[in-house]
Amino acid sequence: MNHKKLTALALCSALLLGGCGTTTKQAAIINDNYRTNYEIFVYSFYDSDGDGIGDIKGITEKLDYLNDGNEKTDSDLGITGIWLTPVCPSTTYHKYDVTDYRDIDPEFGTMEDYEIFVEECHKRGIEVTFDFVMNHTSSKHPWFTEAVSYLKSLPEEATEADIDTKVCPYAGYYNFSKESKDGYVALDGTGWYYEARFWSEMPDTNLDNPTLQQEFIDIAKFWMDKGVDNFRLDAVTSYYTGNPEKNTEALTWLNDGIKAYNENAYIVGEAWTTQKEYASYYASGIDSFFDFAFADKDGVIAKTVKGQIPASSYAKALEKEEELYSSYSENYVNAPFYTNHDINRSAGYYSGDYASDMVKMAGGLNLMMSGNTYIYYGDEIGMKGSGKDENKRAPMQWTSNPGETGTCKGPQDMDDIEMLYGSLDNQMNDPGSIWSYYRDAIALRNSYPAIARGATTFVKESDTENSCIIKKSTEEYGDIYIAINPTEEAEAIGIEDVSETSLKIAAGLYANNINDKARIRSKVLSLPPYSIVILK
Ligand code: CA
Numbered sequence: 001m002n003h004k005k006l007t008a009l010a011l012c013s014a015l016l017l018g019g020c021g022t023t024t025k026q027a028a029i030i031n032d033n034y035r036t037n038y039e040i041f042v043y044s045f046y047d048s049d050g051d052g053i054g055d056i057k058g059i060t061e062k063l064d065y066l067n068d069g070n071e072k073t074d075s076d077l078g079i080t081g082i083w084l085t086p087v088c089p090s091t092t093y094h095k096y097d098v099t100d101y102r103d104i105d106p107e108f109g110t111m112e113d114y115e116i117f118v119e120e121c122h123k124r125g126i127e128v129t130f131d132f133v134m135n136h137t138s139s140k141h142p143w144f145t146e147a148v149s150y151l152k153s154l155p156e157e158a159t160e161a162d163i164d165t166k167v168c169p170y171a172g173y174y175n176f177s178k179e180s181k182d183g184y185v186a187l188d189g190t191g192w193y194y195e196a197r198f199w200s201e202m203p204d205t206n207l208d209n210p211t212l213q214q215e216f217i218d219i220a221k222f223w224m225d226k227g228v229d230n231f232r233l234d235a236v237t238s239y240y241t242g243n244p245e246k247n248t249e250a251l252t253w254l255n256d257g258i259k260a261y262n263e264n265a266y267i268v269g270e271a272w273t274t275q276k277e278y279a280s281y282y283a284s285g286i287d288s289f290f291d292f293a294f295a296d297k298d299g300v301i302a303k304t305v306k307g308q309i310p311a312s313s314y315a316k317a318l319e320k321e322e323e324l325y326s327s328y329s330e331n332y333v334n335a336p337f338y339t340n341h342d343i344n345r346s347a348g349y350y351s352g353d354y355a356s357d358m359v360k361m362a363g364g365l366n367l368m369m370s371g372n373t374y375i376y377y378g379d380e381i382g383m384k385g386s387g388k389d390e391n392k393r394a395p396m397q398w399t400s401n402p403g404e405t406g407t408c409k410g411p412q413d414m415d416d417i418e419m420l421y422g423s424l425d426n427q428m429n430d431p432g433s434i435w436s437y438y439r440d441a442i443a444l445r446n447s448y449p450a451i452a453r454g455a456t457t458f459v460k461e462s463d464t465e466n467s468c469i470i471k472k473s474t475e476e477y478g479d480i481y482i483a484i485n486p487t488e489e490a491e492a493i494g495i496e497d498v499s500e501t502s503l504k505i506a507a508g509l510y511a512n513n514i515n516d517k518a519r520i521r522s523k524v525l526s527l528p529p530y531s532i533v534i535l536k
Helices: 004-016 056-061 112-125 144-151 210-225 244-261 275-284 301-307 313-324 353-369 388-395 424-428 434-446 449-453
Strands: 037-038 083-085 127-132 184-187 194-197 230-233 268-269 372-377 455-463 468-473 479-485 489-494 505-510 519-521 522-528 532-534
Touching: 037 144, 037 434, 056 112, 083 230, 112 127, 127 210, 127 268, 127 313, 194 244, 210 244, 210 505, 244 268, 275 313, 301 313, 301 353, 313 455, 313 468, 313 479, 353 372, 353 434, 353 532, 372 434, 424 434, 434 449, 434 505, 449 468, 449 479, 468 505
Parallel strands: 037 083, 037 372, 083 127, 127 230, 230 268
Antiparallel strands: 184 194, 455 468, 468 479, 479 532, 489 522, 505 532, 519 522
16 A cells, blocks of 8 residues: 555545545445446556556556455545456557457557456456447458458459358458448449448448357457456447447347356447437347436536536436336346546536536536446546547546656647646545545445435425435335435425435535535425435
8 A cells, every 4th residue: 555545545534533424435346237337548547567558557556546345445436347448459549440359459468467457356346348349340450451352352343242251251241332332431442442430440340240240249258258247339329320220130139149158247338329219229138328318518417517407307317217218128227427538528517616516516416326337537536638539538647747657648649638626646635626526426326225226216306496306216225315406505405295204314425515514404404505415
């Protein structure tokens, strides 16, 4: 344990004794699919060998920061799952164009590093999610280069009908055409075109091909054999662009194939589209889809925190989506998130005197949602980054010294980003920091299983409509109530009619002032500005 950690630990213990109103100690991990995950953009997290590029060994070195596996400490964030952005060999810093699905990119380390990483995660009760990119490969993938060589060997007048996949199976792994079509690009030096929706160097795969389907299932098995617990599916709406029915079909064979091998594997899909469309994908049996309706600067969370919609709208949106998703799959698990590597960071959404309170409050509302939730690395310290993609993937700010050992250089084309809320080492020593808030919010989520597992009911709102009370019901873990006040004003809300039992304040998250806590007097709950309170 290093000095910084000791200091933070001592401070937090002092806080606990002082009664900060939350359970900051980590609860035992429940082994199910209602976790608190942390998305790591591998290139920018922690560099173990001094080349400025984040790597897998670096992440393993920092696991104790994420969860040290010791329930008695509160110097760790308490996360229970990790999603690493792609780690396979690739031509880019982000690695979403894969050249080999069964290896680790040398920039990130070796297969042995990965195996050790997985083992160390499991020791701590952390599950590992593999980012599975099936929509496209790299143009440098041998499947594609061999397919291209084959096409070049055909006579000039050859058409799609002349492609013989017995001669070159890989020619059937992609979508080639002699016609220029929407989403297709010309194959240099030939009369052929190929589908490449994202980028010419990311040829789209032909997921109708049974040989390729089996290939992808075998790749999933390969990673499950390496200890991978879960999969994140990249770009599922682009499997068949503009064709949700075909996308659902592809998700179904994939889900069936993975679960036939390991019924406990959990899968979350990235369907960056309308809620109506991604809800329909639950029919495939895939466990989760990222809940885009609540994310980003115009999602339900940010709108609630900015006061653009009343607090009750957050509660009612939760109620409504639970009904919607369960209409497609009884076993669905929502996947709430707030930002990710493709979305502007939250610290830029808010301005004014209460901006940091709003950053915290939004993080808190994400962590109060039912399901398997995701936090993007650096959001726990309010890192900034918007505009071009590179800016959203800035180096984790471990310390205020960019030259510090382990700090990454970040993507080459990233702009200079001025961080607003300081680095991790500053924030760990401040009980009022964004980091301390996130740590407490995760601890709360882990301590009250009904937060992540409960069915949501909107109970009531205050007379001002600025605050509300939500009920979370579970059979196994009982019921809790969550009161939220996402405004800069103190709020009062009567609780006499909320429950048959007498409710008490079990815990609270106070974004504005950790010493200004909620109270109950004469059956009226007073809520400080930007607060979340658990009632039992
Ligand atoms: Ca490195």
